[in-house]
Amino acid sequence: MDTGTHIVMGLALAGLSTLDPEVAANSTTATAVMIGTIVGSQAPDIDTVLKLRNNAVYIRNHRGITHSIPAVLLWPIGITAVIYPFFPEANLLHLWLWTFLAVFLHVFVDIFNGYGTQALRPFSPKWVALGMINTFDPIIFGLHVLGLIVWGLGAHPGFTFLVVYAVLVAYYIIRFFAQRKVVQEVKTLIPDATDIIISPTMKFSQWRIAVMNKHQFFVGRAYKNDVTILDQFNRVKVPSSPVIEAAKKDKNLSAFLSFSPVYRWEVDEYNDYYEVKFIDLRYRSKDHYPFVAVVQLDLDLNIQSSYTGWIFSEEKLRKKLEILPG
Incomplete structure (x- = not known):
């Protein structure tokens, strides 16, 4: 999910935690748990900072190890270890439990996106992407915001978010069956x-x-x-030509191939360089396929420029590559 949704989910869990007798009876525990759920709901996405390096590193690693089974177990321990010294009177076990729930829920809901996560690492590097819920779902975000407003107006936060999450469970079930119907229709056509x-x-x-x-x-x-x-x-198999094999050594194309399950490819030869392009077919938008990897090589097959990521015009792609078309 997007950052905004994860934030409101962290707040929602803080509200839900008031149903826990240990939290309800101790204001210090309640404060510590609120911090734990907010931080825990964001922690797995710390790998977003990798985008500051380059798209290749980001694509290869985002929602990877930080969303893995070991990470889900370690994040709550680390977060609790940082928070608890500031709130020594808090119930340590319940602080850890609610922080763990926040981390687990973050990874769990990300599985339902089309992007997915490597949540099964280290047992499998496979991307788990159920493709039921958009990265930003206005209904999910809106229900959380509505719950926060109702809480702000004086309603009991625990029961408020118990209702919100009951509605969301029903919503996920509805989305599941809606997707199944689309799959059945596709099977009828193809x-x-x-x-x-x-x-x-x-x-x-x-x-x-x-x-x-x-x-x-x-x-x-x-x-x-x-x-x-x-x-x-x-569907044309990618050949083992010298140009393709040289392009595959590029970090941007390598990252693209590690992430994209369905793509087509092109190889063009210009006066003084080759251009290899791989195009992800999942993200068609307004007659355009924006998620690509492009590698340009000189005639001796040395990599001169490359790019991977979302691009919406040929002009912007050329600027990224810094080489004009031949």
Whole structure:
């Protein structure tokens, strides 16, 4: 989820914690728990600072080890160890329990996005992305904000957020069945599909679709159960050519390939350089595929420039690469 949603979820858990008798009976514990849930709800996303280095490092590592099984166990211990000395009269066990819940819930809800997490590390490097909930879901965010407003107006925070989370459980179930219906419709249209990737959008009834069979890629949209295929591409195996193999050594392309499960590729030769482009098919927006990796090599196959990330115009891509088209 986005940072704003994680923040309001941390506050919501602080409100929910007032149902815990140990928290309700001790104001020091309540204060420590509130800090723990807010920090815990943000901690796994500390890897966002990697974006300051470059996109390749960010793409390869974001929602990776910081969202892994060891991290989920270690974050609460570290956060509690920092908070407790400032609140020695707080109940240590309950501070840890609520902080752990905040960290766990952060990773758990991220699994439902199209981006996903490597939550199964170290047992598996696979990206777990259920594709049911958009990174920013206005309904989820809005329900949390509504709960905070009701709390601010004097309602009991524990019971308020107990109701909010009961509604959200129902919402997730509704989203699950809505996605299943889209998948069934895709199977009807493309019965020989081998892989189906359904990605949510901010709009409740709209979904992005990327499908593979043995010979083609299909890219489309769904509105409710109505699926429309917008693009089709022949599925061509990436060759083991000298140009491709040289490009794969680039950190940007390597990061892209570690993250993207469905893409097509292009190789262009200009007067004095080659350009290798890989295009992720999951994020079609306004007839454009914005998530790419591009590598430019001279005629001796030395890497001259590269880029990976979201780009929405050819002009901006050229500026990123700092090489004009041949």
